Amino acid sequence: xxxxxxxxxxxxxxxxxxxxxxxxxxxxxxxxxxxxxxxxxxxxxxxxxxxxxxxxxxxxxxxxxxxxxxxxxxxxxxxxxxxxxx
Numbered sequence: 001x002x003x004x005x006x007x008x009x010x011x012x013x014x015x016x017x018x019x020x021x022x023x024x025x026x027x028x029x030x031x032x033x034x035x036x037x038x039x040x041x042x043x044x045x046x047x048x049x050x051x052x053x054x055x056x057x058x059x060x061x062x063x064x065x066x067x068x069x070x071x072x073x074x075x076x077x078x079x080x081x082x083x084x085x086x
Contacts, residue, residue, distance in 0.1 A: 012068055016061065023057035 005012075030049035036042040 009069075009072065012065060015064060015068060019057060019061040019064070023054060026053045026057065 027050055030053045031046050034042055034046035034049055036045065040048075
């Protein structure tokens with residue numbers, strides 16, 4: 001069996017980069033849409049928006065990464081190899 005890339009799999013790294021870019025774009029959008037009302041200041045609104053954006057980005061990335069890594073080593077109908085000495 002050959003050694004794999006593990007966490008540095010090219011597909012996983014590319015997906016991580018895509019999620020980081022989407023998080024940065026969403027941060028810019030959230031910061032631009034922050035508004036001041038009588039209940040919340042603009043600074044607090046911007047902070048809340050950034051917290052929500054990055055919490056969602058990290059959670060979606062984590063779910064995607066688990067699904068992606070699960071497909072790298074499938075558990076249904078695994079391929080068994082015979083030991084070399086048998």
